[in-house]
Each structure stands twice: as C-alpha cells, then as structure tokens.
Amino acid sequence: MTTVVRTAHHPLYDDLVAIVGPKFVSDDDFVRFAYSMDPSPQLPRVQGIVVRPGTTQEVSDIVKLANYTRTPVVPSGGRCSLYGLPPGLPGKAIVVDMTRMRRVLNIDEENSAVTVEAGITLAEMATKVQERGWDVHTAAQPYYGDTVGGQLSGVMGGGTGAELTSAGWNTHHLYGLKVVLPDGTILQTGTGPGTNTSQRITYAREPGSPDITGLFIGDAGIFGIKTEATYRMYRLPKIREGWACAFDTFEDAWRFCKTMALIEPQPYAMIVMIPPTATLKALMGLKDWLTMCIFKANREDEAEWKRAVIKEAVKDAGGRLSDDPASREWVDRAVSLKAHREMGEFASLGVWTYLELIAPPSEVPECFHFVKSLHEGTLEKNNIPYHSNNGIVSVGGNQWIITSIIFLEGSDARAMGVMRELWARGLEMGTERGWFPDAHQGYGTIVIAKHWSPEVANFMRTLKRALDPNNIMNPGLWSL
C-alpha cells in the first residue's frame, strides 16, 4: 500500500507561513490526506500543502506566489462536492481552504443585499439574515456544509436552494463577486466599485458591463478564487406550507408535476417527486408515488388560492392529496427545512454515490428510468446489497433534476470498486445522452468537456489562457 509520508517540508512552506502565519499552514501527511476526499467514491488525491487564508489580500498573495513558482492551486470550500476533487498536482499543489473566511461583511436592509466572505456556508449566511427577518436562497443539501464559494463555483448556476422551482438557480439572486484572478488581481464584479468606481454599493448584476459575474458561476474555480459575494435578500414570508400528493404510477405523478410547472403565476416554491423505493418505505413509511408542493404566501386568501390550484391539478392528474402520517411528516420536515438540515437518516445508510442529471421536461421520464435502472441493475447484477433514493425536482419550472443516490453498507472493497465504476459510468452515459451533471466538479467537468463542441472547447481554452497563462488555477478541470 502506498503511503503519503513526506520527510521534508513543501518547498513553499516558509513562503506560505510568511503570508498567513504558521498556525494556518500545514504539510503534515495526515492534514493533506484529510483534504484528499469529498463525499464521492473517488480515490484519494493528496496534494502538497494546505493553507487557510483569512483575507482576500492573503488569497491574492498566495496566488501570486503560486504563479511565480508555477505551483497549481486547488481552492477548497465546504468540501461537499459529489463528483470528485480536482486533479491538482498530487504532492505539489497548494490547497487553499477558504473556510476561515466566513464573516458577514454587510447586511444592507435598505438595498436588500448581504455581502459575505466566500468561505461562509450558505446556511450560516441564511441564519444571520433570518435573525433580522430576511432570507436568502441557500444550499438545499448538505445544508450545513456548502460554502458560498463552493456552490457558486462547483454547481451549475451557482446551485439551488430549497425553493428552487420558483427561485431557480442561485445565480439569479447574486449581485456580484470579489474574485482573486489567477495572476493575483482582485476583481470586484457587479454594480459596486468594480464596474463603476463611483458606486459603493453592489445592488445589481449586469449594469456597466457584460455579465462578468456570470463568467465565474459554475466555472469549477478555474478562473479565480471567489473571496466575497453579494446576494439579494428577501423578506421571510408569513405562510410556508406544503402538500403531499399521492399517485399510483410514475406517469400520473409526472403529469401532475409537468402541469404544475407550467402554471403562471406560480403557485409553488418547490415541486419534488419521489418514487416508493424500498428504502423510503422502510425508513419513512412512504408507499406511493409522491409529489410535494411547497408554497409561500403573505395572506390567507393568497394561500387559499394556491391550495385550490394544487388540489385541482392533483385531481386532474388522477391523484389525491395524501394525509397519511408518513407523507405528512415528509412534507412537514421539508416545510420546516428540517429535511435539509438533518441528514442523519440518510447518512445512517452508509457510503453513498450520487448521480444528478439535468434534463428538459420532454426527456425526464427517459432520464429517470435510465438512471434508476443503471444504478439498481448494476448493483443487483453484482449481488451488492444497497439502499436507494431517487427524486425529480424542478428548477425554475423549465428544467428538471433527476437524482439517484445509492447507499452502501460497510467497507467492502469489491462493492466500493463497483460503486466507483458505476458512478463514473452513470456520468459518462448520461452526458452521452445529452443530459448534464449539475455539479461542475472534478471528474464531472472532465466528462462534460468531452462533449463540448470544438468551438466551445476552443473558446474555453482561449479564456483560460488569457486569464491563467501558467495554468495554475485548478489545472485539469474541464480538461484544460
């Protein structure tokens, strides 16, 4: 077995200590190893040294040093990526752990904006603004782990919150960023002092330039390290309510979801559909094809209208409102966000692999059956006991995320090898069929890049070379 033991310090150890102080630099074997895994089944990737900067200036100084010495940089946020860590350069690269930078810098209630450091988790940001009666769109799951920088970089559209059907991708609620570019330059995007130096407040995205902010959304961290972000805040609604709707078949449940997604004005905040897997039956007592509609309202008559719309759509699709205790609890947990916060039940099921693909409404049934049969078929063929959980959820009403999570008991090496292969195969086969993994992370980016047109690939290479001529910022991602 290969060990990761090193006998001498990393060549940049002293220089990094000079930037952030000795407390926040480590090239100890066990520290580097602890940064070598994400929740995916990917094998460990042990980089050269880990540093925890405390300010944007420190990040800039680290990047300048990396550039000068041609040392790859791997930014690290909440470490919740599901598609594998960046290749970096094992044994050499600098892991920049951003989680020390987690301050709320400004809550601007008059302009409905909150500015935070990018190492804060979205849940912590949400909690801080909720204390003042405001809300932000946060991470759906893992609720407590995802950082602002990690979500914006590593997930398509900057990720989604719990109200993703009406709110869409989090990028729609982002006003601007502070980014350390690969040459160490500190860039402010949005309406703030970046694009109009006379304006001190970041309150909108596009004015004054093309959407520069957008370049950094879902970039997997190859164009720079995000150190600050400004989000739009919303007032907390007075009513947040959910309904479980039960159907006998996938087709009926899907017809209901499609119908709901087309209704304007939207009577929902979130629509999600789950099948009655053996795991959910055992764990939560859920037995039907279920959909959940969550809505928000500020007045009772507004809520009543939304309830009526949901009831009618359920009836038209041949379903029924479900009031059995298990589905009621499922909905209550989602409404109170407890389902997003408390992952205990699912974490209890052991090692997992996760495949999430984005598909248009016309291809949702095909994508759903493909993912489910690939996962379950492969594990059954290999006689590997597993638990599974699937879901279909709408983002913005016009895109659908199809999810399959497989849980595996114990540490059986053969089963984990099959899981690893299955995870990679699911990504590759799904992308071949035209669907996208929503996570722009590690191996996921490499799979997606295989399907880029020559023009897109060339455009991306041009951008990368212009911004990062020494290719130090997350090299290898998107095969760049």
Place this chain on the structure above:
Amino acid sequence: MELQKYVRDVYSCVRCGTCMRKYNLEGVRGVCPVREHSSGFEPTYSRGRNVVARGILEGYLEYTPALAKVLYECTLCANCRQQCGAKDPDTGRPRIDVPAITKAMRADLFAAGVEVPEGVKKFGENIERTYNILGAPMEERAGWLSPDIEVTPDANVVYFPGCLTAYRAPEVAQATARILNKAGIQFSILGAEEYCCGDPLIMTGQLQLARGVARHNYELLKNKSIITTCAGCYRTFREEYPKLLGKEFRLRSRHMVGVLVELIGAGKIKFNGAIKGKVTYHDPCELGRELGVYDQPRQVIRSIPGIELVEMYRRRENAWCCGGGGGLKAVNPEMALEIAQDRVEEALATGAQWIVSACPSCKTNIRDAIQATGAELQVMDITELVAASLV
C-alpha cells in the same frame, strides 16, 4: 488494532460537513470546540478525523507524533456525534461514534509506541506511581474528610469521589458526605485504597494500565453499592468496565444527582431557602450526551426554594463542552481554558449568579476560566448547592 472495531463507523461518514458548523433559528454555533479554537484544519474535527482514520485503515497513513498531538486535542465531548444525527437503523444508536474512533486511535498510538504528548504520559506515570492522575500522595486521598463527617467503615454503600474531587475539589466530597449524613444514609469510603477509576487512561488510550486499576477497584467494589459525584467515574463504572474487563464486570453505581432526586422525593432532605438567586446548569458531557442524564439535575435545582433555574442557549444534548474533557487540559491547557471561557460567557448571558454542574472536571475548568476572565460568576457542584440549602 483497536480502530478495526470501528470500521463500520468510519465508513458510514459521508463527509457532509454537518459536524463543521450547525445552526438553528436561534443562532449560529460551531459544533466542535476544538475546531473553533484551533487552526481549524480538517483533522481538528470529526469529518477530517474520519478521513484520517480511513487513511490509517487503508494503509495510506501511519501514526506519527504530529498526528498524535492532533488526536489528543479532542475533548471527546461527543457533540459531533450528537449533531451528526446518523443512527443505526436497527438499534437507534449513533452510527458514527467519533469519540470511540478517537479513543481507538489513541490506543493504537500507544500500542505502536508512538511518542505521545507529555501531559498524556504524565497521566499514566502518575497513576502507576500513586494511583491518581495528579501524582498526589495516596495517603492524602481521604484528606477531604472533616471532623463533622460520619463514615461507617462496613457500610454497603461506598462513596467514590474520584481523583479530581478528592484532591482538587474536596468541597464537593464534603458536601456529598454531609448530605448523605443528613439523609441517614450510611456510607464507607475506600480512602487510600481507592484507585483512579481508569477513565483518563481509557480516554488517552492507555488500556493496559486502565485494566489494572479497573480490576483493583472492581475487586473492592463488586459487592457494594457505589455513589459517585464524578460524571467520568460514573460513566466508566457503567460503560467502560464491561468493555475493558468483560460483560460481567459491571458495578452497581449511581451518580449523586440520582440519589438527590430520590432523597428529595422521599422527603429525606429539606431546604431552608438560604440561597436565593439565578442558577444555570452546565451539562457534563459524560453525564449528558453519554448517559442521557439531563432531567435529574434540573429537577434537583428546581426543587430548591429561592433558586431560579435559567438555561443557557446550548444545553442538554446540545451543551457546549467545558473544555476539560478527553485529556485536553493536560495536552493543551490554553485551549481548554478558551473553551471554558465560551461557557462562562454563555452563563453570564443568562444573568445567572451561579453556574452549577455535576462533574469535578467541569467545575475545576470553569473555575479556572472564571478566574482568568474575572467574570462575576461563581461555579459550584450541584451537591454544594444542595448542601448549602439544607435545613
């Protein structure tokens, strides 16, 4: 390898990061006191420790003195296990027992002969020499006995104060003895024959030595009914002796808070209302999260006339550690003190005049933090509060 016993736990961690920081609508709080007061690198808290454990199990990593230092910087407070929430679907028990994983790695460190921090070695050396963690003279173990306390040498009930109470918090032992005297419960003590219960040795991975003291205590106590005021001794008698020596080596032991509830309920002790004011209760990790004793101490405090119980934000299952557990105080006393200062600040925010606990380790560490900060707060053990209020 001890760690092999926890393979299922290690591989159950999906690395979601819930053990990093967790929140609810009442505010934002960290989960791991050590992560909050250290460099914060991944191995300083649960998720990273599990990855390191996996690295050891899979042969990527070896135990080193640097790793030992980090593994000993843990209070074993189990807040990570609590906040993780992963449970075994069949038994309902925690699925990822990080304190147990950490203790197993510490035991493996010892077995591998890796250099461990000086404070840890000192525990073992002291206990080998004097049978108490402080290295204090054995003959002074019963030094807390004052002339007014009546001990009945052959009594079936044995009061077991433990090392810290006997030598560092004798006032707790005295208060306990006076309550027992008042209630008419005859008790004996082991005096110089009382050895450390073994908890500090088990926590720091010194299992061979722990077995020795456990066997000694077991032989003296096996036919007795034990009362202790130490959360650590209590948990060790109940949980650790059967693991260490075998299932049949379970001692009949009770923590004093349970005894107090009974005495109050039976009307065997009554209060004079001499002390008036606000009290907040600090849940010791070994009594609370480890054994689920939350209601009894609160019941005792509420039954004292003139005392108002005010709760801290982090309480019961979510209580913040005092910083004194897991051997941290011996390895990194500065960090232990900083963590205790968090607790002092939280207690002050309640408006309480007293912070009360049921563990001598919590009491001494919180006392140190109060002294260091000059906070206008007093710390006392629950037995002292009761004894001071007795008719």
